[in-house]
């Protein structure tokens with residue numbers, strides 16, 4: 001009776017579950033139909049243009065909505081940037097991970113991917129767990145129903161059999177839906193985890209000044225530095241580390257980590273959850289069932305089997321984690337190579353380097369394939385052991401386990417009973433029942449165990465990918481500017497918006513010294529790499545290598561002479577030139593560099609010197625990309641002399657870098673006062689307009705009311721009004737919101753819109769690119785500008801960006817080398833007219849005339865430099881340390897330059913004479929009358 005009522009109850013339950021799921025399914029499809037009906041109709045081409053132009057809409061609170069055109073519709077996605085505080089707070093969880101998998105995984109999972117129980121990710125996980133339990137429950141119900149149908153068939157009860165079949169079909173609906181939902185939720189969870197992690201890494205990687213992690217990690221990679229801390233830092237890898245695939249190398253190719261590895265991690269985590277949950281549940285359930293019938297000895301035997309299996313498989317399991325990590329790295333190297341050929345296709349084609357590239361790519365690919373093949377081979381042995389253990393060892397153990405109760409019962413019975421023939425049949429049926437139920441349980445157990453063992457392999461692979469992703473995050477934290485910019489803070493009072501200044505700064509390739517400063521401990525840092533080429537024999541620190549300022553030559557007495565250098569070479573030789581004696585001084589390119597420029601006072605500086613002497617290095621220090629080697633490391637010497645801290649050994653003199661403060665407008669928006677135009681012109685992805693306004697987004701372009709004003713009438717132009725007008729127009733059309741998208745057609749509109757376009761056009765005119773919008777089909781045209789524009793055009797576009805932003809200072813790092821000298825000259829004049837203070841790095845003597853001071857870096861290994869006033873008439877004809885020594889033969893002699901300057905002077909005088917002639921003509925005519 002009890003069995004019947006249970007069955008009836010289960011039928012009712014099943015029916016109600018089926019009904020519920022049916023309703024859910026129908027509602028879901030109905031809802032999506034309704035949603036489709038409410039959706040905006042197809043996008044017009046103008047709207048599509050807008051979307052492509054704007055990319056995202058920024059609300060007042062800073063949140064962004066990403067606009068994505070998809071199947072002719074406009075999809076909007078809220079973009080939540082990880083707040084900076086959260087980024088900094090999480091740093092602690094990625095330190096000292098010590099290759100501990102659990103620690104690393106929980107840092108990734110619970111600090112980043114699933115930040116709270118209320119997050120969407122956690123809800124997806126809960127829903128996924130619900131469906132996993134539902135699947136188990138349904139499989140029990142299905143098993144029972146299966147039994148019932150067979151029973152009715154044996155009984156030949158047609159009606160009950162038909163009812164059973166109907167119920168079977170009804171139950172199939174929730175069962176199949178559960179399976180589909182499990183797959184769907186697993187994919188959704190993977191995507192959610194990936195999105196969260198990617199957003200976090202994007203924020204960290206693309207961090208703002210002063211961290212600039214995307215740049216610093218690249219630098220570290222170029223210098224081949226070992227990893228600093230965290231999951232990938234162990235220099236003597238433990239077996240765990242080997243398993244997890246950790247290496248002591250620096251992160252190579254961040255792109256592979258951010259794209260492929262993060263995806264693999266998210267997939268592995270979400271897949272593993274499902275793959276572990278169900279078999280674990282089965283294992284617990286079946287073991288408890290079995291132990292009840294097996295008794296104490298049987299249970300001990302069962303656990304013994306588990307233990308033996310785990311030991312055998314652990315011994316036979318290769319380091320799948322390390323293999324997965326190595327595969328990801330090799331894959332990344334090969335992918336990088338393919339990407340490089342794509343990026344540099346024209347250069348490769350000019351050199352006809354296809355064959356060579358094929359060799360390089362082939363090599364990278366073969367390395368990858370050899371590794372993958374090795375993995376396959378290693379897997380043969382492992383999978384054989386796995387099959388043997390799970391299928392045969394467990395079956396044998398199963399027989400043994402089944403035999404325990406049977407043999408014990410039998411021996412017990414044979415010794416205690418008189419074996420009447422009537423009870424023999426009963427005994428056999430009991431033994432059969434025990435055998436059948438135990439065997440069934442053992443088979444299920446073997447199945448669950450097998451699945452768990454497969455999951456173990458997945459865990460090892462997850463270990464590898466977890467270590468790589470955490471390694472990237474650890475490295476990103478490590479390369480950031482950890483120590484606050486002490487110098488800036490200390491000289492706060494001295495900082496001015498309009499000044500750029502270096503005081504006794506040692507400029508050089510960031511080596512062990514900077515690394516030690518940023519890490520806080522020197523001991524943890526690796527020795528400097530054996531370079532750069534300019535490294536000369538050691539120069540003792542107390543023999544200060546300060547440069548000579550011709551303008552203010554207070555430092556002449558400290559100048560380092562050739563004799564000093566020879567002495568040092570002797571010292572070096574007598575020391576046997578031991579490599580380990582090298583100190584960070586060898587990396588100083590320019591020593592004790594000192595100069596000051598004030599904006600708006602007509603001061604312009606030109607930096608020159610042969611290739612590789614450190615001109616760009618100076619620019620990097622000025623821009624804050626590199627720290628001065630002696631910047632911010634001790635107490636500021638207020639009198640610019642050495643200080644003795646704590647009465648101990650004499651401390652090195654601290655270099656001071658004063659960078660101009662950002663310019664703030666009335667609305668507390670800030671823009672950079674210093675802009676750098678690098679040697680290689682960078683063309684970002686986007687429209688023609690984006691090329692001019694970079695790095696402003698379209699929304700910022702609309703907001704900008706400084707920097708793009710017309711010449712001489714700052715603030716008068718009124719971008720805001722123009723935007724307001726377009727907003728109003730849009731509101732009238734009923735499509736305007738607070739963040740209106742303006743397409744290229746809007747730019748061409750009447751009134752202020754036209755004015756906007758004309759100002760942009762003026763900017764392009766000033767760099768002689770006014771023909772571009774027409775030629776390329778408007779401001780909104782999107783192309784691969786890197787390939788479309790010529791070398792000179794790209795450089796002019798970079799100058800257009802300067803005129804658009806109008807910073808107080810601009811560092812022009814040989815950025816007009818491909819521009820004809822007449823256009824170059826006019827662009828320089830234009831920049832000066834806009835009130836921009838120029839710091840030009842160039843080898844072209846013809847540019848000297850646009851500057852007031854000339855800084856020459858000697859590049860003779862001593863770190864010497866010369867600062868002098870520019871006067872075309874005192875450019876020396878020759879001389880080793882002359883400002884253009886070494887370059888004059890290529891770009892013209894000093895005599896020719898003098899002649900040019902003289903002629904230019906005469907032309908100017910001729911203009912005056914012409915005017916005087918006109919005046920005299922007029923006078924004569926009056927007299928004739």
Ligand SMILES: Nc1ncnc2c1ncn2[C@@H]1O[C@H](COP(=O)(O)OP(=O)(O)OP(=O)(O)O)[C@@H](O)[C@H]1O
Pocket residue numbers: 219222223509532533534589609610611612613614615616617618
């Ligand atoms: N990331 C780096 N790692 C190691 N060495 C570097 C790095 N960057 C620059 N260097 C080295 O520092 C030296 C100075 O480089 P820098 O780019 O400042 O030269 P430069 O004077 O601007 O030369 P050019 O006129 O050719 O542009 C060079 O020898 C260069 O190889």
